[in-house]
Amino acid sequence: MTGVSFTKPVSGKPVSGRPFARPVATRAVDFLVRNPLLVLLIAMVVLVQIATGAQLNWQNLRGVLLDVAIIAIAAVPCAMIVIAGYIDLSVGSTLALGGVVAGMLLRDGAGTPAAVLVAIAVGALVGAVNGLLTAWLGLSPFIVTLGTLTAVRGFAQLLSPYAPSGFGTSFTTLGVGAVNGIPIPVLIAAVIVIAAGVFLTLTPTGRHVFAVGVNREAAFLSGVQTRAIPFWLFTLSGAAAGLAGVITVARLNSAPPGQLGTGFELSVLAAVLLGGVALTGGEGSMFGVVVGVLFMGLLTNSLVLLGVTTFWQSIASGAALVAAIGISASTHRLQHRLTAARTKRQAAGTPATSR
Amino acid sequence: MTGVSFTKPVSGKPVSGRPFARPVATRAVDFLVRNPLLVLLIAMVVLVQIATGAQLNWQNLRGVLLDVAIIAIAAVPCAMIVIAGYIDLSVGSTLALGGVVAGMLLRDGAGTPAAVLVAIAVGALVGAVNGLLTAWLGLSPFIVTLGTLTAVRGFAQLLSPYAPSGFGTSFTTLGVGAVNGIPIPVLIAAVIVIAAGVFLTLTPTGRHVFAVGVNREAAFLSGVQTRAIPFWLFTLSGAAAGLAGVITVARLNSAPPGQLGTGFELSVLAAVLLGGVALTGGEGSMFGVVVGVLFMGLLTNSLVLLGVTTFWQSIASGAALVAAIGISASTHRLQHRLTAARTKRQAAGTPATSR
Amino acid sequence: TVSTGSESGAPAASAPAHPVKKIVFDFPYTALPIYTTMSRYTKEEAAARGIEIEFTNDNMDLNRQISNLTTYATRKDVDAVISFAMDPNAVGSIVRQYRDNGKYFISYGGDIPGQDASIQFSFTKAGDMLAESAGGWISRTLHGKAKVLVLKDESNQIGKERTQGIVDGLKKYAPEATIVDQQQAITPEQGLSMTSTVLAKHPDIDVVLAAVGDAAQGAYQGLVAAGRPDDDPDTYVGGLDGNTPLLQSMKDGKMVRGLVSVKPREMAKAVVDVPVGLGEGNASVKDYNAPVYLITKESPDLDEWIKAGSE
Amino acid sequence: MTVTLSGISKRYGATLALDKVDLTIHSGQVHALLGHNGAGKSTLIKCLGGGTQPSGGRIDLDGTTVPSLTPADAIRHGVAVIYQHLSLIGTLSVAENVFLGNELTRRGLVRRAEQRRRTEEALARVGFDVDPDTRVDELPIGRRQQVEIAKALLRDARLLILDEPTASLSPEESRRLAALVPRLRDQGIAILYVTHLLGEVMRLADRATVLRDGRVAWASGERGFTKDDLVTAISGAPMTRTTSAPRAAGQDTVPRLRVDRLDVGGPEPQSLRVSPGEIVCLYGLVGSGRTRLLEHVAGARRPVSGRVEVDGAAVEVSSPRAALRGGIAFVPADRARQGLFGTLPAGENVLIRAMSALRRGPMRSFAREREVFAEIGARMSLRPLDRGLPTDRFSGGNQQKLLIARWANGAAPARVLLLDDPTQGVDVGARTEIYGVLRVLAEDTGLAVLFATNEPEEALALAHRVVVMRGGRLLGSHHAADLDEETLLNLIHQDPRKAAAR
Numbered sequence A, B: 001m002t003g004v005s006f007t008k009p010v011s012g013k014p015v016s017g018r019p020f021a022r023p024v025a026t027r028a029v030d031f032l033v034r035n036p037l038l039v040l041l042i043a044m045v046v047l048v049q050i051a052t053g054a055q056l057n058w059q060n061l062r063g064v065l066l067d068v069a070i071i072a073i074a075a076v077p078c079a080m081i082v083i084a085g086y087i088d089l090s091v092g093s094t095l096a097l098g099g100v101v102a103g104m105l106l107r108d109g110a111g112t113p114a115a116v117l118v119a120i121a122v123g124a125l126v127g128a129v130n131g132l133l134t135a136w137l138g139l140s141p142f143i144v145t146l147g148t149l150t151a152v153r154g155f156a157q158l159l160s161p162y163a164p165s166g167f168g169t170s171f172t173t174l175g176v177g178a179v180n181g182i183p184i185p186v187l188i189a190a191v192i193v194i195a196a197g198v199f200l201t202l203t204p205t206g207r208h209v210f211a212v213g214v215n216r217e218a219a220f221l222s223g224v225q226t227r228a229i230p231f232w233l234f235t236l237s238g239a240a241a242g243l244a245g246v247i248t249v250a251r252l253n254s255a256p257p258g259q260l261g262t263g264f265e266l267s268v269l270a271a272v273l274l275g276g277v278a279l280t281g282g283e284g285s286m287f288g289v290v291v292g293v294l295f296m297g298l299l300t301n302s303l304v305l306l307g308v309t310t311f312w313q314s315i316a317s318g319a320a321l322v323a324a325i326g327i328s329a330s331t332h333r334l335q336h337r338l339t340a341a342r343t344k345r346q347a348a349g350t351p352a353t354s355r
Numbered sequence C: 001t002v003s004t005g006s007e008s009g010a011p012a013a014s015a016p017a018h019p020v021k022k023i024v025f026d027f028p029y030t031a032l033p034i035y036t037t038m039s040r041y042t043k044e045e046a047a048a049r050g051i052e053i054e055f056t057n058d059n060m061d062l063n064r065q066i067s068n069l070t071t072y073a074t075r076k077d078v079d080a081v082i083s084f085a086m087d088p089n090a091v092g093s094i095v096r097q098y099r100d101n102g103k104y105f106i107s108y109g110g111d112i113p114g115q116d117a118s119i120q121f122s123f124t125k126a127g128d129m130l131a132e133s134a135g136g137w138i139s140r141t142l143h144g145k146a147k148v149l150v151l152k153d154e155s156n157q158i159g160k161e162r163t164q165g166i167v168d169g170l171k172k173y174a175p176e177a178t179i180v181d182q183q184q185a186i187t188p189e190q191g192l193s194m195t196s197t198v199l200a201k202h203p204d205i206d207v208v209l210a211a212v213g214d215a216a217q218g219a220y221q222g223l224v225a226a227g228r229p230d231d232d233p234d235t236y237v238g239g240l241d242g243n244t245p246l247l248q249s250m251k252d253g254k255m256v257r258g259l260v261s262v263k264p265r266e267m268a269k270a271v272v273d274v275p276v277g278l279g280e281g282n283a284s285v286k287d288y289n290a291p292v293y294l295i296t297k298e299s300p301d302l303d304e305w306i307k308a309g310s311e
Numbered sequence D: 001m002t003v004t005l006s007g008i009s010k011r012y013g014a015t016l017a018l019d020k021v022d023l024t025i026h027s028g029q030v031h032a033l034l035g036h037n038g039a040g041k042s043t044l045i046k047c048l049g050g051g052t053q054p055s056g057g058r059i060d061l062d063g064t065t066v067p068s069l070t071p072a073d074a075i076r077h078g079v080a081v082i083y084q085h086l087s088l089i090g091t092l093s094v095a096e097n098v099f100l101g102n103e104l105t106r107r108g109l110v111r112r113a114e115q116r117r118r119t120e121e122a123l124a125r126v127g128f129d130v131d132p133d134t135r136v137d138e139l140p141i142g143r144r145q146q147v148e149i150a151k152a153l154l155r156d157a158r159l160l161i162l163d164e165p166t167a168s169l170s171p172e173e174s175r176r177l178a179a180l181v182p183r184l185r186d187q188g189i190a191i192l193y194v195t196h197l198l199g200e201v202m203r204l205a206d207r208a209t210v211l212r213d214g215r216v217a218w219a220s221g222e223r224g225f226t227k228d229d230l231v232t233a234i235s236g237a238p239m240t241r242t243t244s245a246p247r248a249a250g251q252d253t254v255p256r257l258r259v260d261r262l263d264v265g266g267p268e269p270q271s272l273r274v275s276p277g278e279i280v281c282l283y284g285l286v287g288s289g290r291t292r293l294l295e296h297v298a299g300a301r302r303p304v305s306g307r308v309e310v311d312g313a314a315v316e317v318s319s320p321r322a323a324l325r326g327g328i329a330f331v332p333a334d335r336a337r338q339g340l341f342g343t344l345p346a347g348e349n350v351l352i353r354a355m356s357a358l359r360r361g362p363m364r365s366f367a368r369e370r371e372v373f374a375e376i377g378a379r380m381s382l383r384p385l386d387r388g389l390p391t392d393r394f395s396g397g398n399q400q401k402l403l404i405a406r407w408a409n410g411a412a413p414a415r416v417l418l419l420d421d422p423t424q425g426v427d428v429g430a431r432t433e434i435y436g437v438l439r440v441l442a443e444d445t446g447l448a449v450l451f452a453t454n455e456p457e458e459a460l461a462l463a464h465r466v467v468v469m470r471g472g473r474l475l476g477s478h479h480a481a482d483l484d485e486e487t488l489l490n491l492i493h494q495d496p497r498k499a500a501a502r
């Protein structure tokens, strides 16, 4: 203990969070019950694999992972924004802007690093505007980011009405290259996810993100930077969307301003919320976000592999969203029951008065 | 302090909410300060009218009002859902389904009343499913209604892959007819808005909508029906979207299932939020919603009349959204200051010690 | 070891001919009425030829189109894909995956780098044909002077080409006509709303041309709602693509006077013929050029056009 | 009506909050329910009001036996509850809250004027002064508690349950409530009254039940009971009252906290000083402006003009963060709204600020966090002493302990600690422990403590010096040693112009 030493001796030993060492099997069950979407995901993959034999083939997986990586890169800061009690609807257009800016620079002869950096910077700028308007000026994040969604799309189209295309391999490697067989976008996404996970759980500022989301006023009174934190998260979200745009463009080898990332914001939000991040703020984990993003990516893929026809695909994917969130919620309840039953059993062994 | 009478003896007469009869001018200023969007709306109309001379011509206004009426019909229950602390993203597809169902029935020879009623009922059914999943089962309304948005669109397309079209005048009158010069959809919207306004402000259940939105637990403890209320609001929202679909189809004289109401949900939400309904629940009025809807309708109209080019239209309307919410927020603060200054002046007139 | 990937780069050499049993038709504009028509006709055509056809569900989303194409590239049962690219360069980036997997890649409505074959029809040409029809009508009816509203589509490459075709064509065929406004509109609702608004500023518009026929349907309703008689002899409404209500109005002698479209039956046939031909080693099918038709009230096959969009 | 609870149990995960509790409440009697923080009082009440369902046992309401109730059932049976965690709707007016779920209507429409009138009446009946048209979220917590009381009174209850109704009320308001309770009892209403203040119990209660660890530890018979009975039952041992050693106001030294002509928007700017190691109480009625003063010094509100100094150096109190940088920490009174992060674990609530000081490199040190938490938790007898339990799962009193622990844990060093109603809802035993922690901090680190309280007992038990506040003015400063409860109460009711100048 730092600082003060109390004169009175400390009485009563601290209760540890886990009073009993639990067997591995119990913990595995617990883990799965706590992550129902993961179970659903695994079940889906297994079934689709059995039915089609195609999902786990590397080429297919590689395609899915590339899609998923792009969603994940944008979803990570987006999730943190939602955890902090805000929302960012503008990522689809910011992605387009980032992609178009990179494409234009490359077309005009800029090098890959410069194009990537400027695209990220432009994305960060959009994010900073969102952050300024919402975190500092206190405007409704839904309206503000809906506004930037519209405005930034128009700006990207104005900037380059035609799609820049045909970039050199030094650039397209970013979208389709691989290191030791792992696609580069997937590596980038993995680094971002891990960094964000560490930040959120292991650093004080990461915990402050949660505090701001749960109770902004209490956080403010406790000296937490209730404005700077969401501001930087928005900026980060913009930068990440810009990067996602660069990767998309590198993958497509073309940067059509009106078509890049349309509807992307809703996919990202759906993945984030499916992954257990609560729209009310203060709840969520990077692990959950990854599962959510994978689920979204594999869902579309599964439907295509299963040969579900067009309109049925819409119906099925809408229903799957609802089912996924429903299963998550109901196993939440199951989990409560399990814990209750288990502690009851334990309590039967140790009389209540001993506490 | 607000004319503070904290230490006043108990026997004193109760503190009235309005200690001074305020002059009409003050009240008018107050009204406008309390409704900044209305001021912005009026300013916009005046400026556009001066610049183009075209906005207030009846024909233009009629077109705007028809657009606005359709948004308003869906926005009213949607606003109530947001006030109750939920959200409905599915209205765009429900509109399409309602329109398509009506179109199919008409094509197959059904009469106008039957077509309209069935379309509303089908919409209500979609709403009831949303309500069941969110209000009763407690699933995330964002995900659930995003799911139904996707699924219902697919269902509408599956139901009628071709667009039914060419309905009789008895039906199209619903979209283009007028009573005493006022277009029928506008009349319908007006009735709905007024009914909803009365419901929200003057009936117990209407007040409960607010209570559920602010603090569901507290409302539950006070015996408020915290599940039935949002359930019925969702059902209402579905029915209203179905009706909006019918009117749209009557206007278009065609019911293309893939194109009706695409992106409608975001327009509706933007109008609702601009109108001062808080996404956090518990706050909002029908008057505000009407102003928000009018603002959204007149904004696009203004930009087109002003001859703003396509991409600039996106930029301008995004910026206008942000500006509108910004002005609302800043006058909110202004209002607080005004009130504070006024009460301070009053307090100065009555020395604290005399009480 | 860093690899630069295999999605782009020079197309691989053509695989040896192999029979085509299953084709995928990647038609991304799922919300358009034409999607339904095309899917029906191609299915009928395929069934008649004893092959299977499947459709992607791209939901008008480029990213979705790319993912779906990527997924289909790995499907063993698929022998060929016909892709209507939302962005030809972007779709070009996956052509090679198909060829590496021994599948044929056929582009629809344009050229895609690396394709095995293409089913061509020119969007600029279609726009030009509509402008020609309108221009002729303007000089005949209005002595060359007319106020024109163009409902354009700038959201994608195809739309831009169509719009360009219309605008350039008008300059050519009706040099004295003025385009008073150009507004983005692709759905009937947008067409209606935009036309109403523009009519407030220019109540005397004579001609509305839409890059997307569905928007023209809205424009027609907008004109009628503004009080114009639905058979006004001095008004011309036209658009690209068929749209059943418009075709019906045309037949009924309303002010809908020109529509330009490919024939769904012919296209459906090509969609099946080209891959099957490739599979049989028939190189002559490589460049199928689909004719584009101008439909007017006088067209003898008007009923057939109407039927195509509603059965 | 007579209410009988038989064998009521309630389990929350690992916690058995209620363990086969039997309790009978008779009409025309005031039944006091006591027990340490976390004993299960509020849980029992929630079971009766329908806020939660018991896991076992049954409830007998005048012959109707049910295993559980919903709130609507309870209301129908004439049960009215004032919950410990206030359950008002912030965006509705006072009158609307009072009639929520119970609106007066004519032809389906709410009779607003009538509701307003009756609300005013009900408030006046208890002697509370709240404007029925104000939005509830504009009211300070004490006023909101008054609204809750009015709400329960207007329910035509046959069983009235009050869970620590006076926790945020000053003695004057508590007395008005205390005058009302016997009147209601005499009308034949059954009353269940939860409090930690034994004085109230002795004054009001006909019977008493004491819970300990979810079980009935003691119940009074027909014969009545003494204060000693209660003390022994609650803590298991007799208690002794401690008073602080009187301490000379160190006028000679540089004050730790100096507030100089701070304009907080009241009738006059305010000045105040607290010496190192000194504990000063701000004492006044609800609405006397104590909260406002504390909030300004803590940077929670921006002062118009004036100066705040810590150890002679000016502190920019433009935000809580700035104030904290200057060494000023603040424990607000409204713990749910301004204090706690309900869904976050207790450990993070306590260490939200200390986390940064405890980290190793850029990363949090879980080992050191665990150590600090365990120590302060034990010192404040936090129950359960579980770092990982979400804050909103703790009992009211234990939540309050978590809030104080945020600044009293030694790892988030403050030079000045401001507390607004620091021990609201904390049981007698834990209170003494909190006083001890604060005193040790003051003595060992020279921490200056400035706290507002509603209870004269607390003012005298903890403070070295008492500053009386009334109508937004600081009236005078008195050594705690020179005061007793009587003089203190007289001071706050005195005419300010006659009050001694500072």
Ligand SMILES: Nc1ncnc2c1ncn2[C@@H]1O[C@H](COP(=O)(O)OP(=O)(O)OP(=O)(O)O)[C@@H](O)[C@H]1O
Pocket (backbone or CB within 6 Å): D012, D013, D015, D016, D017, D035, D036, D037, D038, D039, D040, D041, D042, D043, D044, D084, D383, D384, D392, D393, D394, D395, D396, D397, D398, D425, D427
């Ligand atoms: N929702 C919950 N989840 C888990 N534990 C809970 C929950 N609610 C209450 N508890 C636990 O139940 C026990 C009893 O709490 P309760 O609120 O009834 O105590 P109390 O007697 O009212 O205490 P206080 O005097 O502090 O208000 C406590 O240990 C508390 O932590």
Ligand SMILES: Nc1ncnc2c1ncn2[C@@H]1O[C@H](COP(=O)(O)OP(=O)(O)OP(=O)(O)O)[C@@H](O)[C@H]1O
Pocket (backbone or CB within 6 Å): B001, B002, B004, B006, D129, D130, D131, D134, D138, D139, D140, D142, D143, D284, D285, D286, D287, D288, D289, D290, D291, D292, D293, D452
């Ligand atoms: N009865 C009331 N009606 C409306 N507003 C009130 C009322 N009582 C207090 N307020 C407002 O609440 C805010 C806080 O009040 P204040 O600081 O005077 O109360 P307080 O000091 O918390 O009372 P206490 O002395 O119990 O701490 C002030 O801005 C005041 O205007």
Ligand SMILES: [Mg+2]
Pocket (backbone or CB within 6 Å): D041, D042, D043, D084, D163, D395, D396, D397
């Ligand atoms: Mg309690």
Ligand SMILES: [Mg+2]
Pocket (backbone or CB within 6 Å): D140, D142, D287, D290, D291, D333, D420, D452
């Ligand atoms: Mg106070």
